[in-house]
Amino acid sequence: MVKTIAVLGGGYAGLRVVKCLTHKKVDARIILINKNKYHYESTQLHEVAVGNKEPSDISFDIRAALPDSVDLIVDAVTSIDRENHRVMLQESDPVEYDYLVNALGFESESFGIKGVAEHSLSFNDIDSALAVRAHIERTLARYATSHDQNDLHILVCGAGFTGIELLGELIERIPEWTRQYSLPEGGITVDCIEAGKKILPMLPENLSSWAVKYLTDHGIKIHSGTPITEVRAGSVLSNDTEFPGNIIIWTTGVQGSHVICDSGYSQKRNRVVVENDLRVKDHPDEFLIGDVAAVPDPDSGRFYPTTAQIAVAQADCAASNLAALLDGRPTSDFHFSSVGTVCSLGPGSGVAAIDELGHWKFKGHKVGLLKRIVNDRSVLELAHVKEMLASR
Numbered sequence: 001m002v003k004t005i006a007v008l009g010g011g012y013a014g015l016r017v018v019k020c021l022t023h024k025k026v027d028a029r030i031i032l033i034n035k036n037k038y039h040y041e042s043t044q045l046h047e048v049a050v051g052n053k054e055p056s057d058i059s060f061d062i063r064a065a066l067p068d069s070v071d072l073i074v075d076a077v078t079s080i081d082r083e084n085h086r087v088m089l090q091e092s093d094p095v096e097y098d099y100l101v102n103a104l105g106f107e108s109e110s111f112g113i114k115g116v117a118e119h120s121l122s123f124n125d126i127d128s129a130l131a132v133r134a135h136i137e138r139t140l141a142r143y144a145t146s147h148d149q150n151d152l153h154i155l156v157c158g159a160g161f162t163g164i165e166l167l168g169e170l171i172e173r174i175p176e177w178t179r180q181y182s183l184p185e186g187g188i189t190v191d192c193i194e195a196g197k198k199i200l201p202m203l204p205e206n207l208s209s210w211a212v213k214y215l216t217d218h219g220i221k222i223h224s225g226t227p228i229t230e231v232r233a234g235s236v237l238s239n240d241t242e243f244p245g246n247i248i249i250w251t252t253g254v255q256g257s258h259v260i261c262d263s264g265y266s267q268k269r270n271r272v273v274v275e276n277d278l279r280v281k282d283h284p285d286e287f288l289i290g291d292v293a294a295v296p297d298p299d300s301g302r303f304y305p306t307t308a309q310i311a312v313a314q315a316d317c318a319a320s321n322l323a324a325l326l327d328g329r330p331t332s333d334f335h336f337s338s339v340g341t342v343c344s345l346g347p348g349s350g351v352a353a354i355d356e357l358g359h360w361k362f363k364g365h366k367v368g369l370l371k372r373i374v375n376d377r378s379v380l381e382l383a384h385v386k387e388m389l390a391s392r
């Protein structure tokens with residue numbers, strides 16, 4: 001009897017698993033379930049959020065990219081009935097599986113801070129990125145009649161990777177908004193509020209300080225060592241300090257999909273600790289990969305960070321292990337060696353530490369190009385998921 005593999009989520013990890021499984025010509029029925037009929041590049045959502053890119057620039061139709069042999073169900077997973085091997089969907093009938101690959105990705109995380117959900121906006125898909133853009137543009141346009149300075153104040157909460165890359169895109173966009181809404185020159189201000197003392201700690205010191213200088217030279221005020229304690233309508237509080245602003249964007253971090261806790265997994269921030277071969281303890285037919293998985297790094301003893309680069313590598317490992325299980329062979333452990341870290345600061349600049357072929361450090365305009373190269377090589381075999389799938 002042919003086995004059924006259900007792959008949940010058509011992001012980096014989910015699509016890559018499908019691609020590898022079809023490449024390996026496994027003897028199984030493959031069903032991909034994704035809530036949209038399109039794939040979007042999560043790594044570029046911040047560019048859509050400020051209007052430097054359109055949704056069509058960072059997305060493509062999944063069906064057109066999939067081999068005919070793969071079944072696609074466009075629906076939202078609501079939960080997984082793990083005992084009975086069934087995926088519960090919002091609109092369609094449950095889907096039964098023999099093997100499950102859960103790659104449902106990330107959602108924004110509020111860390112329980114008061115007022116975040118009510119008074120700030122975050123982006124974790126195309127719709128929420130467009131909602132951020134609409135809010136910014138509506139608020140800036142309102143200044144013509146409100147003359148409220150706070151309508152021109154943008155507060156970015158969090159200076160992690162997403163926050164910093166967003167700041168870079170804002171630098172690029174602000175002159176255009178100033179012209180578009182006939183605003184006073186220098187009227188739009190951006191404050192970034194971050195709990196940590198060090199910005200971009202994953203990069204070497206000279207690169208992270210170069211990035212901070214680049215942003216501050218372009219008018220961004222970065223308040224590090226400033227933990228946010230509350231978000232209110234029109235301001236962000238750090239204990240007794242109040243930052244006023246009517247555009248509040250929340251980028252402090254992510255958690256895994258809510259489907260994880262809705263399905264009864266033992267989890268922390270909707271992430272499940274998996275075994276070294278990416279399966280779930282006591283559920284040998286389930287793989288968790290990408291941002292829903294907490295994967296131990298045997299070298300450091302810590303968990304790997306959640307990045308697209310690592311999600312894609314996990315997908316390769318999960319697909320190999322699925323093929324092994326179908327053939328009755330043993331599974332292999334996940335190992336990862338990083339290509340490097342690239343942080344863009346808008347389309348024309350950035351910082352990068354590349355680990356391959358020696359340790360290279362880059363800053364400035366070369367990084368825009370480098371991001372494409374690194375992305376093309378690793379994750380972005382990502383930018384070209386569509387072509388990869390098509391050129392089996």
Ligand SMILES: Cc1cc2nc3c(=O)[nH]c(=O)nc-3n(C[C@H](O)[C@H](O)[C@H](O)COP(=O)(O)OP(=O)(O)OC[C@H]3O[C@@H](n4cnc5c(N)ncnc54)[C@H](O)[C@@H]3O)c2cc1C
Pocket residue numbers: 008009010011012013014033034035036039040042043044045046075076077078103104105106124125161162165257259289290291292306307308309310311342379
């Ligand atoms: C602004 C930004 C920039 C980033 N830049 C980088 C970078 O430069 N390099 C890097 O390596 N990483 C980067 N990351 C991190 C990276 O985007 C994530 O680690 C990566 O997207 C995780 O891949 P995934 O496949 O697990 O999840 P996702 O890419 O989130 O894919 C999940 C998929 O599941 C679908 N889905 C979700 N819920 C449901 C449901 N209930 N039912 C059905 N389908 C569902 C979604 O629509 C989506 O298609 C960035 C993240 C952000 C937000």
